[in-house]
Every structure is written in structure tokens, then in C-alpha cells.
Amino acid sequence: MVFSVEQPRPHIAILPSAGMGHLTPSCRVATTLAAQGCHVSLIVFHPMVSNAESNSMATFFSTFPSIHPIHLNIVPLPGPGDPFFLQFEAIRQSPHLLLPFLTSSSPPITSIIVDISLASTFLPAISPTGISAFVFFTASASMLALGAYFPTHIDIDQSQRSKDHVEVPGVGFIPMASIPPQLHNPSDLFTTQVVTNGRALMQANGVLINTFEALEPETLTALNNGVVLPGLPPVMAVGPLKQLPLMEASSSLPWLDAQMEGSVVYVSFGSRTGMSVEQIRELGVGLERSGAKFLWVIKTKMVDKEEAQVELEELLGEELVKRIKERGSMVVHGWVEQEEILKHGAVGGFVSHCGWNSVMEAALHGVPMLAWPQHGDQRLNAEVVRRSGLGIWVEEWSWGGEGKVVKGEEIEERVKELMESPAVRSSVARVAAEAVKAVGDGGSSEKSLAEFIAKLEGVK
Numbered sequence: 001m002v003f004s005v006e007q008p009r010p011h012i013a014i015l016p017s018a019g020m021g022h023l024t025p026s027c028r029v030a031t032t033l034a035a036q037g038c039h040v041s042l043i044v045f046h047p048m049v050s051n052a053e054s055n056s057m058a059t060f061f062s063t064f065p066s067i068h069p070i071h072l073n074i075v076p077l078p079g080p081g082d083p084f085f086l087q088f089e090a091i092r093q094s095p096h097l098l099l100p101f102l103t104s105s106s107p108p109i110t111s112i113i114v115d116i117s118l119a120s121t122f123l124p125a126i127s128p129t130g131i132s133a134f135v136f137f138t139a140s141a142s143m144l145a146l147g148a149y150f151p152t153h154i155d156i157d158q159s160q161r162s163k164d165h166v167e168v169p170g171v172g173f174i175p176m177a178s179i180p181p182q183l184h185n186p187s188d189l190f191t192t193q194v195v196t197n198g199r200a201l202m203q204a205n206g207v208l209i210n211t212f213e214a215l216e217p218e219t220l221t222a223l224n225n226g227v228v229l230p231g232l233p234p235v236m237a238v239g240p241l242k243q244l245p246l247m248e249a250s251s252s253l254p255w256l257d258a259q260m261e262g263s264v265v266y267v268s269f270g271s272r273t274g275m276s277v278e279q280i281r282e283l284g285v286g287l288e289r290s291g292a293k294f295l296w297v298i299k300t301k302m303v304d305k306e307e308a309q310v311e312l313e314e315l316l317g318e319e320l321v322k323r324i325k326e327r328g329s330m331v332v333h334g335w336v337e338q339e340e341i342l343k344h345g346a347v348g349g350f351v352s353h354c355g356w357n358s359v360m361e362a363a364l365h366g367v368p369m370l371a372w373p374q375h376g377d378q379r380l381n382a383e384v385v386r387r388s389g390l391g392i393w394v395e396e397w398s399w400g401g402e403g404k405v406v407k408g409e410e411i412e413e414r415v416k417e418l419m420e421s422p423a424v425r426s427s428v429a430r431v432a433a434e435a436v437k438a439v440g441d442g443g444s445s446e447k448s449l450a451e452f453i454a455k456l457e458g459v460k
């Protein structure tokens with residue numbers, strides 16, 4: 001996009017919320033807009049919850065000096081509760097810290113992109129400034145449809161609501177088992193946030209979402225036709241968002257280079273899912289029995305700062321560690337550069353919790369997924385994975401932390417299916433081709449991005 005004297009470069013502020021699942025896609029939006037010629041400022045609240053967030057933001061700003069940082073300090077809210085949701089809430093209470101920067105910036109800020117989890121407190125605060133405000137939805141169109149409709153659902157008298165499902169108009173029946181667990185409790189902090197943010201969507205000039213047309217066609221149509229919620233602003237699917245250039249050397253790449261094409265199972269449950277030691281051990285047994293080489297990222301705590309520096313032998317047992325080493329697989333107890341791994345030719349399958357960023361990354365790089373949702377929106381995402389042909393989902397496996405441990409034998413069977421099924425491989429190749437097409441010249445996501453930029457140019 002070329003801007004001129006008649007059409008000066010817009011200055012866009014991006015307001016992410018907490019957690020790598022929100023920060024990473026916001027950084028990707030930032031670099032995408034900068035590449036289109038926009039001035040971009042990225043707002044960061046301190047202190048951050050995890051080391052992964054502080055490390056990655058420091059590296060991001062030093063790698064992309066053209067992105068202007070706005071650092072703000074907040075007072076963290078005390079627990080108990082999910083520390084990331086508490087951080088959402090602490091940021092939600094802080095629009096007064098941001099407003100002076102928005103109105104005094106040079107060049108003047110013309111638009112702001114606000115993470116969905118912050119929408120209901122920031123959009124009304126920004127409105128009097130005349131700066132146009134867009135919402136960034138970091139998850140699937142399915143979750144957006146649920147989030148947009150959920151306030152209406154809550155308003156229905158309890159005696160009139162089904163106990164088995166939520167029916168989202170134009171999308172269909174979402175079984176209660178797939179609704180994020182916190183939403184079953186109307187007084188949960190997360191439920192309050194989803195309901196108020198869902199209502200606030202109507203105040204936005206548009207919604208950017210990290211998905212693509214061919215992956216969730218019916219849901220995107222229902223959102224944009226006003227079937228899910230009449231009057232919803234335009235939903236622009238711009239995914240899969242482009243990976244950031246590798247910012248740090250990745251220690252697993254030399255190992256991957258030595259493996260055969262498509263032979264490695266990559267196993268990771270994202271940046272904020274800790275697994276019980278018992279389940280980790282069964283997973284180790286299952287991976288070993290599958291006979292495949294694996295690259296396995298282990299996490300036992302939700303927040304990386306609390307992760308104890310225990311030896312793998314202590315976690316997995318000496319025998320298992322010995323056998324893993326003998327067979328030449330790799331176990332990492334820490335951070336890896338996931339997208340570098342997923343795009344490596346040696347990786348042939350991904351055992352994943354189905355955090356939405358992971359789903360988008362697997363789609364773009366054509367890596368078949370074994371979906372094992374652990375919390376939040378991940379069962380909705382797993383349904384998208386299954387329906388689109390991006391992978392398989394064993395629905396009977398319970399949420400993480402429910403106490404029901406999945407046995408090694410079951411895991412072995414499903415990992416073999418993931419790695420050996422020609423049907424899965426060919427359907428995933430189709431999804432990947434659609435993903436690449438969407439972000440290529442004239443693709444649906446490229447057009448949506450152009451539509452978004454045109455809206456920015458029209459502002460002020």
C-alpha cells in the first residue's frame with residue numbers, strides 16, 4: 001500500500017492483552033501493518049505474567065525498531081484465579097493510563113486495534129477521542145460466534161435454556177461439553193469478561209480475526225450476514241497471520257535437520273497449559289510405544305516462572321528417559337520456537353492442545369494434528385480441526401485437569417493413526433493449500449486486509 005500527501009500514513013495503536021496466545025498474534029498484526037506502510041505503536045503492560053512474554057517482547061522491539069513501544073505500568077490483581085485472566089482484568093481497569101498517550105501522540109494516532117478481552121472497558125473510553133476502534137479476535141470464528149451470541153443466551157430465562165447445548169443462530173448447536181468450562185458459571189470472572197466484551201463488539205468499527213475463509217466458511221458468513229447477531233460490525237478474516245522472522249536461534253533445529261522427512265511427532269500443549277505428572281508419564285509411554293521419533297515440550301505449570309528446574313529423570317522416571325535417549329527422541333523442558341519446528345520438513349504430526357495460534361500455524365505449514373483440547377475454547381477449535389480435515393480428535397479424552405488420565409496405549413494408537421493415515425495426510429495438504437492461497441495474491445485474507453486498510457484510510 002502506498003500512502004501519499006492526500007492519503008497520509010495512518011498511525012495505528014495495537015492493544016494486546018496478556019499471554020503468548022494474545023501477544024504473538026498482535027505482534028504479527030503489528031509487523032503486517034508496518035509492512036503495508038502504516039505507523040504502528042504497540043502497547044505493553046508491565047509487569048507481565050510470564051517470562052516468555054517479557055523475553056519475547058524485549059526481543060520483538062529490538063528486532064523491529066520501527067514499531068513504537070508504549071510501556072505502561074499496572075498494579076497486578078491478587079489471586080486466587082487464573083493469573084492470565086487476572087491480568088486481563090488489571091489491564092481492563094486501566095484505560096485512564098492509555099488515554100493521554102493516545103491523544104498526545106505524534107503523528108496522531110488514527111485508529112486502535114483492541115484485543116477482544118479488553119473491549120468492554122477500552123472501547124467506551126476511546127470513543128470520545130474520535131479515534132476509530134477495531135477489535136482483534138485472537139481465536140476461531142466459532143469462538144467469536146459464541147462470544148457474540150453469549151450475552152443473548154445469558155439474557156434468556158434459565159428455565160427456557162437447553163441444558164445440553166447452546167444454539168448459536170447460523171452456526172448450530174454447540175454441545176455443553178464443548179463450551180469453555182468457565183462459561184458454565186455465570187459469576188466466573190471469565191464469564192463476566194466474555195459477556196461484557198461480547199456486548200461491546202457492537203461499538204467497534206470492525207473485527208479482525210486470525211482465521212481464513214476456507215477453514216470456517218459457514219461461520220464467517222453467519223457472522224457477516226447478521227445471522228449470529230444483527231448489527232455486528234464487519235468481521236475481516238486475515239489469517240493465518242505471517243510468522244515473525246526467527247528472532248532467536250532455535251536449539252531443536254539441528255536435531256530436526258538430522259531426522260527423516262515427515263518422521264517426527266511434535267508434542268506441545270502451548271504456553272500456558274501445565275499437565276499432571278501422571279499424565280505426562282502416560283504420554284511418554286504412548287509416544288515411546290508409537291515407535292515414532294518425537295520432539296516433546298514438557299510443561300507442568302501454567303506460568304513458566306513457577307516451573308521447577310527438576311531433572312527429566314525425576315519427572316519421567318529413569319527408565320523412560322533412558323529409553324527415549326537410546327531411541328534418539330528429544331524432550332525439552334522450556335520454550336521452543338514452535339513455528340520454526342512446524343515448518344521443518346522432518347515434522348509429520350503435531351499432538352496439540354489446539355490453542356488457536358497453534359491451529360493456524362499447523363494449517364499454514366500443513367502439519368496433521370492430533371487434537372487434545374485442555375481448556376478454554378480448545379474443544380471448539382478441535383471441532384474445526386476435525387471438520388476441516390486438519391487432523392483427528394478423540395472426543396472422549398477429557399479436558400486437562402479433570403482427573404481422568406488417558407492411558408499410554410490409547411495415546412500410542414492415536415499417534416500411529418496421526419503419523420500413518422494417508423487420508424489425514426491428503427486432507428491436511430488440501431487445508432494447507434487453502435491457507436497459502438488465502439494469504440497469497442488475491443486471496444481471501446489478503447483482500448480482507450486491504451478492506452481493513454481502506455477503512456483506516458477513510459478515517460479522519
Ligand code: UDP
Pocket residue numbers: 019020021022024268269270271272273297334335336337338339354355356357358359361
Ligand atoms: N509457542 C512457542 N513455543 C512454545 C510454546 C508456545 O513458540 O514453547 C507459541 C505458539 O507457536 C503459539 C503461541 O506460543 O504462537 C501459543 O498460542 P496458542 O494459541 O497455540 O496456545 P496458548 O499458549 O495460548 O494456550
Ligand code: UDP
Pocket residue numbers: 019020021022084116117118137138139140143144147193194195197198272355356376377
Ligand atoms: N475470549 C473471548 N472473549 C473474551 C476473552 C477471551 O471470546 O472476553 C476468548 C479468547 O479469544 C480465547 C478464549 O476465550 O479464544 C480463551 O481465552 P484464553 O485467553 O484462555 O485463550 P488462550 O490464550 O489460552 O488460547
